[in-house]
Amino acid sequence: MAQFRLQGSKVLAVDMAGDSVKARNGTMVAYNGQMNFKKMSGGGDGLRGMVTRRLTGEQMEVMEVKGQGTCFFADKATEVNLVRLNGETLFVESDNLLCTEATLRTGTSFTGLNGMASGNGLFTTKVEGHGWAALTSKGPAIILRVSQGMPLRVDPGAYVAHTGNLNRSLKSGAGWTTLIGEGGGEAMQVEFTGEGLVYVQPSEKLTFGGDV
């Protein structure tokens, strides 16, 4: 079992003993011991799920890291958040997925317009199974609980990921734009209803929906 731990708040350390993890290309900053890096091609295990924002499908951004020792991953000095999955499904913007245990399945979920709003085309990455995943966020992410009768609205650019049984719908913030002059960008919000957790970052990436 690969052990995931944080080295400070911006670096993920993974201790491996012959097992493997999947990580975004180019995020390895250092390792000791013996490591092999393998480009992951599309196809099996729903790795097409790592659809990048460009939706070209040719930019497979995932590598398999296998070995003995400790491998350190980081992405542009963003904060790393550890998520432990026990059979539930994690939906995450592919930009925010740093690394997953090999035991987890990754795939794509079609999100339609919601994805458009969050700048990620029509797809969101889906991670399922039992094991660790590491997410990145610009600034420390907060986790907000959504429950029955307590929906949550999130700026699409601040949305990172969510778990649980949640429905997403795109809302236009009525009267919002006229009140708050963020130069557009606040016109669209994502509303979550149901039961689950939403990870929100204290930063807004530029999104397609943000221009609406």
Add this chain to the structure above:
Amino acid sequence: MPFTKINNKMVEAKIMPGQRVFSQRGSMLAYTGEVSFTPNNMGGQGGVMSMIGRRVANEDTPLMTVEGQGSVMFGHGGHNVQVIDLTGDTLYVEADRLLAFDGTLQQSTMFMGQQGGVMGIVRGQVTGQGLFTTKLDGHGSVAVMAHGGVFELPIGPGQPVHVDPQAYVAHRGQVTNKLSTALGWRDMVGRGSGEAFQLELSGHGVVYVQASEEKL
């Protein structure tokens, strides 16, 4: 030990009469007391060649000499700052990551080709940092900049550490570096050309790695 971290991005240096501190020019944020700042066209102590950065146009990282009595705050570009205290050992650091250092330290330049032969030269090209690295010897403090802060990895006999050249900040000790390509690494084109290589550091010492693949 005159450098104190104020927060992640600023250090304070206590300046005493008769003690000099060198800093990257323009990195002074504020100061109290009677302190003078002198541009240092000779690039520190070792003449022009001692400070060679990666700016191709005018290949030096300009320094200034800070003298007097008081305290000076240094910081640059919002980068995280790490204070490294040297106790008679040697630190190798890319010139443009050097924020400030004690005047007590001996500064010189190391031609990267000295370590690892031809590959050492390639390393300079890969990291885009030129072929020269600044070397600091002696007893004193150094303030080094990094994107997202640094963490330390020990290098021991039989325990080499591999570092993404773009995440490499500095190293200290008796360390040799060479470029290596890991299995399957070459066909993984990551972000930027530097991904084809890794820096392998072996010997005895510490390497400082930043939480990012961004250059400063």
